[in-house]
Amino acid sequence: xxxxxxxxxxxxxxxxxxxxxxxxxxxxxxxxxxxxxxxxxxxxxxxxxxxxxxxxxxxxxxxxxxxxxxxxxxxxxxxxxxxxxxxxxxxxxxxxxxxxxxxxxxxxxxxxxxxxxxxxxxxxxxxxxxxxxxxxxxxxxxxxxxxxxxxxxxxxxxxxxxxxxxxxxxxxxxxxxxxxxxxxxxxxxxxxxxxxxxxxxxxxxxxxxxxxxxxxxxxxxxxxxxxxxxxxxxxxxxxxxxxxxxxxxxxxxxxxxxxxxxxxxxxxxxxxxxxxxxxxxxxxxxxxxxxxxxxxxxxxxxxxxxxxxxxxxxx
Amino acid sequence: xxxxxxxxxxxxxxxxxxxxxxxxxxxxxxxxxxxxxxxxxxxxxxxxxxxxxxxxxxxxxxxxxxxxxxxxxxxxxxxxxxxxxxxxxxxxxxxxxxxxxxxxxxxxxxxxxxxxxxxxxxxxxxxxxxxxxxxxxxxxxxxxxxxxxxxxxxxxxxxxxxxxxxxxxxxxxxxxxxxxxxxxxxxxxxxxxxxxxxxxxxxxxxxxxxxxxxxxxxxxxxxxxxxxxxxxxxxxxxxxxxxxxxxxxxxxxxxxxxxxxxxxxxxxxxxxxxxxxxxxxxxxxxxxxxxxxxxxxxx
Numbered sequence: 001x002x003x004x005x006x007x008x009x010x011x012x013x014x015x016x017x018x019x020x021x022x023x024x025x026x027x028x029x030x031x032x033x034x035x036x037x038x039x040x041x042x043x044x045x046x047x048x049x050x051x052x053x054x055x056x057x058x059x060x061x062x063x064x065x066x067x068x069x070x071x072x073x074x075x076x077x078x079x080x081x082x083x084x085x086x087x088x089x090x091x092x093x094x095x096x097x098x099x100x101x102x103x104x105x106x107x108x109x110x111x112x113x114x115x116x117x118x119x120x121x122x123x124x125x126x127x128x129x130x131x132x133x134x135x136x137x138x139x140x141x142x143x144x145x146x147x148x149x150x151x152x153x154x155x156x157x158x159x160x161x162x163x164x165x166x167x168x169x170x171x172x173x174x175x176x177x178x179x180x181x182x183x184x185x186x187x188x189x190x191x192x193x194x195x196x197x198x199x200x201x202x203x204x205x206x207x208x209x210x211x212x213x214x215x216x217x218x219x220x221x222x223x224x225x226x227x228x229x230x231x232x233x234x235x236x237x238x239x240x241x242x243x244x245x246x247x248x249x250x251x252x253x254x255x256x257x258x259x260x261x262x263x264x265x266x267x268x269x270x271x272x273x274x275x276x277x278x279x280x281x282x283x284x285x286x287x288x289x290x291x292x293x294x295x296x297x298x299x300x301x302x303x304x305x306x307x308x309x310x311x312x313x314x315x
Numbered sequence: 316x317x318x319x320x321x322x323x324x325x326x327x328x329x330x331x332x333x334x335x336x337x338x339x340x341x342x343x344x345x346x347x348x349x350x351x352x353x354x355x356x357x358x359x360x361x362x363x364x365x366x367x368x369x370x371x372x373x374x375x376x377x378x379x380x381x382x383x384x385x386x387x388x389x390x391x392x393x394x395x396x397x398x399x400x401x402x403x404x405x406x407x408x409x410x411x412x413x414x415x416x417x418x419x420x421x422x423x424x425x426x427x428x429x430x431x432x433x434x435x436x437x438x439x440x441x442x443x444x445x446x447x448x449x450x451x452x453x454x455x456x457x458x459x460x461x462x463x464x465x466x467x468x469x470x471x472x473x474x475x476x477x478x479x480x481x482x483x484x485x486x487x488x489x490x491x492x493x494x495x496x497x498x499x500x501x502x503x504x505x506x507x508x509x510x511x512x513x514x515x516x517x518x519x520x521x522x523x524x525x526x527x528x529x530x531x532x533x534x535x536x537x538x539x540x541x542x543x544x545x546x547x548x549x550x551x552x553x554x555x556x557x558x559x560x561x562x563x564x565x566x567x568x569x570x571x572x573x574x575x576x577x578x579x580x581x582x583x584x585x586x587x588x589x590x591x592x593x594x595x596x597x598x599x600x601x602x603x604x605x606x607x608x609x610x611x612x613x614x
Binding site: 075077080081082086087098101102103106110113 | 317323371430440446568
């Protein structure tokens with residue numbers, strides 16, 4: 001490498017740096033917020049929470065969901081715009097129970113400046129699932145049990161009343177209507193499950209998101225992976241699952257919208273090599289809703305889609 | 316500029332300064348991938364810390380990560396002495412540590428949400444709200460204090476032993492001949508790298524930390540071959556990446572750390588093309604000029 005005298009001067013470096021700073025100053029002084037006044041600006045982390053806040057808040061509340069369709073909350077990254085939304089929100093709703101990871105620590109700290117509400121906080125610990133051997137590390141996927149999710153909706157209602165007491169009557173009426181809708185949803189899921197013979201009520205998926213779902217609706221849930229999306233799938237996990245599928249004559253397994261399907265495909269091939277045909281029963285929604293505007297873009301629609309898909313494949 | 320934007324840009328600049336500063340020595344010693352390696356091998360430290368303490372809090376996680384960051388550096392050095400090529404030593408060490416971490420995680424902690432993203436890596440977007448409070452008074456963002464302290468520590472260490480670090484980096488044999496304890500300064504440097512990297516992971520996340528450990532130093536090395544200038548320029552480059560990156564993130568509404576890392580890459584590309592001494596474009600122009608002169612002579 002030649003070590004000749006570099007031909008730049010301190011002055012040119014300063015000039016380049018100054019030009020860069022000037023160029024960027026414009027971008028940084030962009031307008032702060034252009035939203036309408038007199039309404040409550042709420043921010044929700046997941047699509048499920050945003051949907052509930054929208055239902056309870058009605059016209060009085062303007063809701064922004066941070067995690068869009070198909071976003072795994074464990075892998076979510078805040079964009080610059082999300083920072084601005086969090087900074088200008090009147091109230092922030094999040095799931096809690098470590099679903100949002102380290103973002104939760106920040107939301108807890110932000111509670112000094114504005115209300116931040118973990119919608120899971122009103123659910124008694126006795127109703128939460130706790131993986132064996134690790135006390136206090138609860139399963140965060142509470143929305144899969146409609147009864148638990150109703151408690152979350154009530155917490156959302158109380159949060160909105162706290163920041164906008166004038167709207168109390170509206171929030172209570174909206175919440176009541178939404179809770180009734182959720183009761184209907186719960187009954188619908190139970191009716192669908194009852195269509196399945198008892199021995200077919202087995203849900204095999206790639207990622208253990210359906211623990212509450214299984215407990216609430218009497219479906220045995222068999223996962224391939226641990227709770228974290230980062231844990232690698234072991235060879236023995238796959239072999240065990242193949243043996244289980246053959247023994248119980250299970251005809252379908254399910255993939256999830258926010259988890260890759262590769263691992264389950266290995267299971268299907270393993271079963272096929274031993275003469276047992278297993279189909280992919282369809283794609284289930286786990287940690288996120290579908291595209292807005294589609295039926296799966298709402299919480300109730302997503303739950304209906306899931307149970308319809310499961311029952312159709314296992315029947 | 317609003318206060319949280321200012322905070323984020325300032326934090327980005329300080330992280331870039333701290334990482335870029337020690338990163339220069341990694342670039343000079345051809346160990347630029349050490350930061351990347353540390354970002355993987357800390358998994359083992361984090362898993363062990365959890366299995367020992369049963370706590371996912373940042374205290375044990377940070378301690379476990381810092382110890383294994385340093386162990387990675389020590390191991391790379393030991394393998395290098397044993398005759399393994401430095402790049403191979405880096406590759407073998409971090410994959411072994413990472414793999415062991417994954418195995419332990421699956422064996423003992425498979426049912427618990429324990430991944431680096433959650434328990435160790437910070438996110439620069441949340442820095443403005445993670446403040447230090449003493450007696451109810453906010454003293455400003457924790458990340459800014461942590462990284463500021465790390466930056467000062469790096470400055471002080473390199474400032475005090477500037478000559479030693481310089482000779483050890485460029486000509487270790489001569490350093491040994493002069494009676495400088497080469498191994499000692501190497502380990503001091505590795506300890507600084509490990510501490511800086513893990514503190515940066517914890518404050519702003521892995522992508523930004525790894526990028527800032529390499530890109531500003533590499534950019535500065537294209538612009539000058541004098542160590543003093545290189546150190547200063549890398550800090551300027553890092554700070555400029557933070558400002559430029561934040562502007563890009565605001566413009567495109569994307570991840571701030573991602574945009575800052577991309578900006579650092581952009582500055583490197585600019586230096587590669589237009590460096591007065593080594594730029595591709597400048598060299599070509601110069602060659603053409605020389606060619607013309609030859610024609611003049613021939614005529």
